[in-house]
Amino acid sequence: MSAATELKTDPQSYLKQERLSKEKHEFINHEIFAMSGASATHNLIVLNIGAELRSQLKQGPCLTYPSDLRVQVADNYVYPDISVVCEKPEFIDQDNLLNPQIIIEVLSPSTADYDRGGKFALYRQLGSLQEYLLVAQDRPYIEHYVRQDTHSWLLNEYQGLETILTLPSLQCQLALNEVYAKVVWE
Incomplete structure (x- = not known):
């Protein structure tokens, strides 16, 4: 997340601007934040x-x-x-998803702290959210949070290309060698 582009605005003004914008912006606590471009590694993952x-x-x-x-x-x-939805997707205004079951963020140097902290705190407010994954791009490593009840989450860490992560709410798996296929680390 980059610096706020405006000091304060309301959700309706943000949505009006965002739908016309060529760039993406997040809207957090009435502030608009420009989304920076992602690296080739980030996009590949x-x-x-x-x-x-x-x-x-x-x-x-x-x-x-x-x-x-x-x-x-x-x-x-x-x-x-x-984001993954297994129930019927619920939208406000047809372009704002309300009920993701799983959210995945690939960590970037500029967003890692926010993705682990403030953004995860926001996501935890979603009653539909069952799993949250934070995926490193500098090594084969994933933090996997699974909701236990309303107020607790279980963290499992997965590392190494031979590791397979199970997503219980989807009944599927992610092999880290597939997650990081063709990724070249310097």
């Missing part, structure tokens, strides 16, 4: 995960959405890297 999920979920009701779909949390609007 997002595509790898999305392709794996779509392939495993294509026969069932689940839908996998890329980062252009906005998620609404109260009066805040964010763009997860990937």
